[in-house]
Amino acid sequence: QKEVEQDPGPLSVPEGAIVSLNCTYSNSAFQYFMWYRQYSRKGPELLMYTYSSGNKEDGRFTAQVDKSSKYISLFIRDSQPSDSATYLCAMIKLSNQAGTALIFGKGTTLSVSS
Amino acid sequence: NAGVTQTPKFQVLKTGQSMTLQCAQDMNHEYMSWYRQDPGMGLRLIHYSVGAGITDQGEVPNGYNVSRSTTEDFPLRLLSAAPSQTSVYFCASSYLRGPYEQYFGPGTRLTVT
Numbered sequence: 290q291k292e293v294e295q296d297p298g299p300l301s302v303p304e305g306a307i308v309s310l311n312c313t314y315s316n317s318a319f320q321y322f323m324w325y326r327q328y329s330r331k332g333p334e335l336l337m338y339t340y341s342s343g344n345k346e347d348g349r350f351t352a353q354v355d356k357s358s359k360y361i362s363l364f365i366r367d368s369q370p371s372d373s374a375t376y377l378c379a380m381i382k383l384s385n386q387a388g389t390a391l392i393f394g395k396g397t398t399l400s401v402s403s
Numbered sequence: 404n405a406g407v408t409q410t411p412k413f414q415v416l417k418t419g420q421s422m423t424l425q426c427a428q429d430m431n432h433e434y435m436s437w438y439r440q441d442p443g444m445g446l447r448l449i450h451y452s453v454g455a456g457i458t459d460q461g462e463v464p465n466g467y468n469v470s471r472s473t474t475e476d477f478p479l480r481l482l483s484a485a486p487s488q489t490s491v492y493f494c495a496s497s498y499l500r501g502p503y504e505q506y507f508g509p510g511t512r513l514t515v516t
Contacts, residue, residue, distance in 0.1 A: 295445075297443065311440030321501060321502050321503055322501070323504075325505075330510075331509065331510075332407075332493050332507030332509055332510055333446070333493075333505075333507050335504045335505065335508070338502045338504070340501065340502070340511075350486055377445065377446065379505075381503050390448065390451065390461070391436070391503065391505060392448070392449070393438075393445050393446040394445060394448075395443065395444065396445050396446075
């Protein structure tokens, strides 16, 4: 079983739709939970991060973490064509011996049509 | 700040050739890492470093070497290129404290024929 599972999609929605992107994980040692956005032929950029269970909102984006279920979500409200990208969840394991290791999901490709 | 820079942007190698992908950052980040990104496989960690002189293997280290002699630079060496190493390679860096935001370079597209 992979440590982080993410449905690769693709996901196609009309402009204005609410989008839900999800990841599950198996290792309870993960401490920081992140969402990266990657436009075509570019490097990923951090969109949001959370440290604990609960919700975090930033404009049209809401990140949700449920540690008891080992499940994280990213919601996009009023989706726009500019939101078309690949969204990758990522999680950090902190190790005293070797520093940190950031583990990515495979990414979900989102297309928002106008 | 230039952020994270990678060279070259594109490279074509023949099987068996060796080369070094360069990565540099000017943010004084302790942590640096190399990923490869393949269709359907996501980002996979090759090697990482938590400081000068300290490196460790990630998920897919075979066929690659790294060293970290300075805080700024973290080159990735392909010892004997194979077609299976055709991929897009990303270098990333971050501070070693929360939230550990990774800053990525623009990537190197490598083709091995």
